[in-house]
Amino acid sequence: MKFVDEYRDPALAGRLLTEIRHTVTRPWVVMEICGGHTHAIMKNGLDQLLPAQVELVHGPGCPVCVTPVETIDRAVAIAARSEVIFTSFGDMLRVPGSSSSLFMAKSAGADVRMVYSPLEAVALARQNPEREVVFLAVGFETTAPGNAMALLQARREGLTNFSLLASHVLVVPAIRGLLSSPSNRVQGYLAPGHVCTVMGWQEYEPLAEEFKVPVVVTGFEPVDILAGLLMVLRQLEAGRHQVENQYGRSVSREGNLAAQRVMDEVFAVSDRAWRGIGVLPASGLVIREHLAAYDAERKFAVETIKARESELCKSGNVLQGLIKPDGCPAFARECTPEHPLGATMVSGEGACAAYYKYHRTSHA
């Protein structure tokens, strides 16, 4: 596959690793914000190949993991209504709410369907005018433009039976929250290449300046990640703190303006609760007032559903980089992919699931 295979070349990856080894003179802590990076790092075993001085900390960049319990509870409540066809990306189906998941709701009789694109949910609304089609709109800035387009398309087609249960999150406010924390140990960041494809990298510039941290926008193949790391480490060693772009083939400084415009037309920025972390100011997106007719939360009056999280689960600390997944007392004991306590164990991208899947030798 062009634009994939050449970025998996073991020889090139090997040379980048050697260069990293030559660059590093003392310990550094670098966070990969994005769950996609975490997944690629674990799957390829990159962490085992890095010099011991380079510590990788896994960030909160898994939208499935940070979706609050009460969003799942609301989804389950809406899905249970007989007139509803509830649609979702495959990721969210297994995520546990307080007492149920969408999969459990399905086996209890709810009409829950998996879609690959939000436009497939719009098509379902078109084909089933007598039913209410609800789409669970989760994700970061990468996913929000598509979901926004789906809403606008439903409005354009005059489909009044389509709505979004929206639970979008924003990356930069989360990083700001982490950097502001007194317990922060992270010295440099790999920024998420696909979020930046939409948003560009200029929004990281004030952050790099204010907190004196290097940020490198990074792609998702092994060569990308190693090159991005090398760029962060070179900055750290040189005492620089700039925003650099390793993923130039897809990311520009301004990002995708058309996508940003549509996102802004549909969503407004608001405070948002992150599962395991708590409320972060201006870190989420809600459907704008004039589009309330397409907001499932209001349409089905589920705002009143509140929920609490498991007290055993330390996923909040994992997501903030305070502990590694296997540092949680429940890891691989009370909490496994079969019986997850927190979403970080559910999503393939969740740090806990990635540790369980690829990295469990010492626990087995």
Next chain:
Amino acid sequence: MHDLNPEDFSCPLPIMEYETIQLAHGSGGRLSAELVSRFFLPRFGNETLNRLEDQAVVDFPQGRLALTTDSFVVDPLFFPGGDIGDLAINGTVNDVCMSGATPLYLAAAFIIEEGLPMTTLHRILLSMEKAAKTAGVQIVTGDTKVVNRGCCDKLFITTTGVGLVPAGVNISAANLKPGDKVILSGAIGDHGMAILTSREGLSFASRVRSDTAALNGLVDRMLHASPAIHAMRDPTRGGLATTLNEFAASSGVGIMLEEAAIPVRPEVRGACEVLGIDPMYVANEGKLVAVVPAEVAGTVVDAMRSHPQGREAAIIGEVVAGNRGLVAMRTALGAQRIVDMPVGEQLPRIC
């Protein structure tokens, strides 16, 4: 299997009064008899089946019997590269022959939802006929039930197979020994991705075709090369990763794989990348994985490569004494990772 086109066959659709299956076709009365005599017997007919007894009575050679049963509930019924019919034959033939046995006889039971078009049933029976002929097995007994609309999804088929295990062959998941080599017969993930990309809703047009095929010819050739095969399975549901985890657990050994040695077709990889699915966990219906002593591994691989179902056969890893019960993989970059059992069905993901 190749494309099955009903027009390729000389026998046209038998003329029936009804265009779709009626509840009465399962009543045991005249319509049932007509369905059997006009639809099933012309396709599968043989001396044993034609007697229409409640059971098949057949000659069976002396020796050890291998017996297996499997139900097929695939959606959609027809998919690129095959359909539920050849799947039901090949799946059971493969389960029999993974013991080293020569498959001899099959039983087939059909649960049909009322309203299934006769043409659909006919097309599936043609494909079963062709698959059974290719595999060299006879369907010697069967059953047909019709259920109310909504009580099953169009058509379920259960096939049961028996075969004869040759003397001196002892194949079991519990037989792995440190030092053994793990051999894979060809590229993984074809069947599962063919099904997933042809499901409604996921707007795919894909070149991915199911690999459904009977493997008894290949197994025969392998056993001729060396009867010392320790373990053998066809990695269907749960994929190669699940089968190897079963081997490691049953034998109390570890398995170390080489990522770069495991073949995946480009179009299967493309589909897996798009949907965020790992081909190690995707179903195959025409591949096998065998574990053999190191000293015969080369001979077995050569024998496999001389058979159409084994042209891409390769050694993909070895059995190790450490990491008991675990499957691990050396990544293309030289690191190691665990290849775990999957929790449930792999779902397309966006993150």
Next chain:
Amino acid sequence: MCLAIPGRVVEIFQENGLLMGHVDYSGTVNKVCLEYVPEIAVGQYTVVHAGFALSVLDEEEAQQSFAAWQELVQAVAAQGTDIFGKPLEK
């Protein structure tokens, strides 16, 4: 977070008033919304996430960074060690 894969645009068309296209990933083709990359042409590569094309991949930029890495490779090779610090075989 966001699984997005590069593919080649093989066809561009309108559907329900949206700019859509077929994108090929080594033989698997799916339908993708191109509204966010209206400038894209058949034959170009795009990064696709959840059915939406989000960027037109810049081949020139990709070649340049590869050239830069290639220099790195040569520089490292000149040092004569592999990733584990062992001398390279020549």
